[in-house]
Amino acid sequence: MxxxxxxxxxxxxxxxxxxxxxxxxxxxxxxxxxxxxxxxxxxxxxxxxxxxxxxxxxxxxxxxxxxxxxxxxxxxxxxxxxxxxxxxxxxxxxxxxxxxxxxxxxxxxxxxxxxxxxxxxxxxxxxQKTVHHAALPFSDLPAFMAALRERGGVATRALEFTILTAARTGEAIGARGDEIDFAEKMWKIPLDRMKASREHRVPLSDRAIEILETIPREAKNPFIFIGPRRGGLSNMAMAAVLKRMNREDITVHGFRSTFRDWAAERTNYQNQIVEMALAHVVGNKVEAAYRRGDLFEKRRRLMAESRLNLPPSRT
Incomplete structure (x- = not known):
């Protein structure tokens, strides 16, 4: 038993x-x-x-x-x-x-x-060969931005803001009102929304501030760019804008490459400044330990210079 x-x-x-x-x-x-x-x-x-x-x-x-x-x-x-x-x-x-x-x-x-x-x-x-996101040549950007500004809609303004800040799609559509410092003209993205899990400060141009100040908002909705249903925009909202513009030959993410190409070919800024503007991890751990800053003021000047390639605001 x-x-x-x-x-x-x-x-x-x-x-x-x-x-x-x-x-x-x-x-x-x-x-x-x-x-x-x-x-x-x-x-x-x-x-x-x-x-x-x-x-x-x-x-x-x-x-x-x-x-x-x-x-x-x-x-x-x-x-x-x-x-x-x-x-x-x-x-x-x-x-x-x-x-x-x-x-x-x-x-x-x-x-x-x-x-x-x-x-x-x-x-x-x-x-498998790497497939790069289709990007707009930077020489074509002013004409594209002029056409973009002729169009209305929240997703259109979100796309324009994304291009102006060289941000990723998820960072832009997830932007919240409490992340914006209008006095400092700065967008502070918390680490939990960043690919590198590190807070990222983004300098904002006058046009980017203008978009933020004039975009329609909803009470009790924390998102800056509101969707058709209560909440933020979908991941595909900005891609849909490109489709309506008959620009399926380029991608939203590709505008980051456009910015990178422009900075490399038309400016003398150091690579690490450009990479930080794109929120890329720069250097190894030893280098990062010695350079604790985020080169924010230098990035502000870089982003201000990029405005020279765009038509003036008509708003």
Missing amino acids: DARKAEHARRALEAAKTISFEDAAVAYFNDHEKKWKNAKHRAQFLSTLKAYAFPTIGSLPVANIDTGLVLKCIEEIWKTKTETASRVRGRIEAVLDWATVRGYRTGDNPARWNGLISEVLPARGKA
Whole structure:
């Protein structure tokens, strides 16, 4: 009788240690949800696993997953959707690391890149050529801005503001009223909305201030650029403006390249100033430790000079 009880207890313990990959992924997500400050990235974690991993390994115990099964999830899309496949691999690896620490599996992680997956699949840079965002030549920018200012609408003003500040789409459409310092002509983007997870101060030109002062606002709506439904604009709102202008040959993000090309070819500003204007991480950790400032006043002069390429405001 005691032996039977012991066997039953052993089986119960083993069953308690069994968890499917899908359940482990959800548990991992719940444990780490707060680390994703970007709502889009938070949503992508489980959505990519649902699309590419769960159909193959979702119902399997994490203890049974090997490298062959991981490859089944990502190998087919490695050449066509390399960035997505790479992220799926990293997310599988993270879930399996979590499962190991929790005691649900043992041994090496079958999804690790170095010395394992890297021996089978080519590196991302070799698997798929980088596709750059289509950008407007900087010599065409004044005419484009003149045409843009002839058009009305919140999304149109958001696009103009985005170009004037060399901002990313998410930074611009997520802009809130309390981030603007009109006295200092500055837009302070908090770290939780920045790609580099670091606060970014943006100098504002007179035209950028003019847009902010005249754009329609809604009571109790924190967003500067309001959407058709209560809240902010969608990610595609500014792209839709380009489409209505019959400019599907360029992208919103491409205007950052336009700014970068103009600064490199038409100004003498140091590269680090231009890169900081684009909110790129500059230099290594040692260099960053010695240069704690953000070169704000130099960036203000750079952004003011960029106004020379644009037509004067007609408002």
